[in-house]
Amino acid sequence: MFPDSKTADLAGHYRLGGYLMKKWVLYLGAALVATSPAMAQDSDAAEEETPTAASEEDSDEAEDEDEEETESLEEFVKDMERSDGLFPLYRKPDTGEVFMELSADQLGREFIYFAYTENGPVEAGHFRGNYRDNRIVTFNRRFDRVEIAAVNTQYYFDPDNALSRAADANIARAPIANVEIAAKSADERRILISADAVLESQALHRLSPWRAPDTPPGAAFTLGELSSSKTQITDIRTFPENTDIRVEYVFDNPSPVNYGDADITDPRSVAILMQHSFLEMPEDGFEPRFDDYRVGFFTNQTTDLTSHSFTPYRDVINRWRLEKKNPRARISDPVEPITFWIENTTPEELRPIIRNATLAWNEAFEKAGFSNAIVVRQQPDDADWDAGDVRYNVLRWTSSPNPPFGGYGPSFTNPRTGEIIGADIMLEYVYLTNRLRTEEIFDTAGLPIGWQGNDGAAALPWRQGGSHATCTLGSHLQANMMSARAMLMAQGAGEAEYGRLVEEELFYLVLHEVGHTLGLNHNMRSSNSVPLSTLASRSTPPTNSVMEYPAINIARPGETQGQFAITRPGAYDLWAIEFGYTTDDDALDAILARSTEPALAFGNDADDMRSPGTHIDPRVMIDDLSDDPIGWAEAQAALIDQTLTVLPDRVLESGDSYQSLYNSYMILTGRRAVAANVASRWIAGVYNNRAAVGQPGAQLPFVPVPAAMQRRALGVLDKIAFGPEAFSAGENLLSRLQVERRGFNSFGTNVDPQPHARALNVQRSLLAHLLHPNVLTRLTDTRRYGGDYPVSTYLAELTGVMFDADQTGPVNTYRQNLQVEYLRQLIGIASGQGGGMQITPGGPQQLPNYDHVSRSAALAGINRIRTVAELPGTDTETQAHRMHLLALIEEFERR
């Protein structure tokens, strides 16, 4: 799971904050406004009355510390700088302490609370522009204190139903902070609380990443204790509808075990710059749109506890408030367009692409009845506002050391209605670079992560799935770009072709991230409705949605190069926006009825099969292309193999080190492994069709993938990942795969190429799916509703893939490793060791146990291997290998 489904393109960011330099500049001239002279001192309701007759000077002198608490608000703030707005803020010029004024009518009222990270290291779970918290809060007076409580918006009670009087039953209140009243006005209409007391703790928002309790010490970088002396409010600003307070949180860890990466300047003290915003609830008049399961919008979920429906959901989609200027016109400009600003950090040459890609969404809004729905403006270099100002939606551009994303498009909403109030888009420069995380070791660099073999011995290091989990999608984008470049280079592409690649990919990236800020989540199924044969067409996009994570479309030698990526909203996107934004409620049913059209098929992260054994429909997958992903995977492997053979001639430059070859090899072979993973997902696949009962064009919800299709996937895997020649294509490069030395960075690691470990890791990543308990069990389950591939047949055929090809000759060293690995995993299954632990993007997970049918099939597989192991070897090496197999089987049998 991602920390937040909205942040699915996660993301990292780090840069020294400009804000720290800026200090606080936002006070409005007058330090004091309208102080009544001779103001009576307030007494606290619960305390005895305080005499109040003295002059201001006298009382200042006379007061002791206890009495200061009951000081009048005006007196209390008289030397402070005042900033007027939703919540007026006062700052002590000498200490920097900040106070926040609440008026009586604001107590008990709902406000939107929104927190985001302006800057912080990825390893601590933060990054520039990271949207973190978006909820409703209330400020409630409790005698001499003010409580800030989070409001639960998950439930709805029909106000006409008497049950609504019990609306808070068994729903936990969440008073997340509670602070003393520092001062109040005589009439108690205005009270003051210390913003430092509220914010200089983790009460409103927890900054430290949650770690599993069993995380081994030192396995992940950890923040220490929050330092109250170092943590401080750095910047405040307040406007009529929002108040923003920026806090630099400093965590001290005197004895760090894990020092983190280079972006952790000093692990003993780590600063995170965070902004808290309180916003007025938007004015009425926004019409929420209820979610539909056939379209992919972000939602705010609410359950109706007074409804008898089987699905008492009142989930509202996230969308902007768009109202027609001319409500009677079929197409009209909006009263207020959605305005995006291009941040002034964006390179000049990229601005037109970013602008045009953002505006390309207007085509979709025209279907929904709006012209010029989106407007793009350029932030001036001397702008007096910055991207942290929640009143501006900003397209941001950064280059960071450990970017976990190529792009990130978050928004924040009114949780009650789904109205999007603000959004930013982060775009990462790394997307356009050839930087490889060279600290990753040879046997795993560039490979898909998030898997582990089925016995403990096959475990990858924790870090593969731990703190780096959020990097997967970032590396996805960059790895695709790097491999595409290498493939084009190998084909001798010219500058124009590269230029088109970068432009199309950047266009796609911006379209994708803007799509998120319009409310759309991912559609990982949209590539599957494009015929393989049309990938070569320049006029057909390679996916039907920009909200997809597809492979980059690269032609094979001799074929025409089609579009590298989709460069305008696809058929699905146009349809989804029409559903989300049409002002014609009566049209909604007709729009949704089209969901069975192939080009409108939808499936998101909660469906896709990137993690082995997780989810069921192989059509919903990242890193693939076309309606024939198996055939595409085979072709992709062939293209990469072809690329590898000519790589040295194309990338090595006389006088340079071999780093370019190393990076290209790692990325290409990594993508090759990814393609194999795509094919693997068809084993035990079940089509998951979501349509309403009786909807025209609807298929049954669950349809097992035919055995013939699964066998075809197995055949491709045999060829590209398991067979004796599966890894021969890159072997001519091994003796040149050298990393350029950089200081002592390689100390303690061995820099020689380790092709066997790398090959075995690729194979293990596949076996993690092919032998996953869910996969084996599903083969048996599906037979009761149309499946025709018994697990015993499947395991017999998979065992054949592993052993048949070299029964009569020598077994090469890749195959020796593979066969031992495979046998050990079968033994693990047969002996009922359970599924073991699996590293997933969300951390390690305990797999379910294997069912008895699977265990029997594994046992049969072991017996079959015994007959191979008993064959005489043609050479001493093969004899030794078979003795090893036999010894493992005999050991298993003795248990």
Ligand SMILES: [Zn+2]
């Ligand atoms: Zn995304």
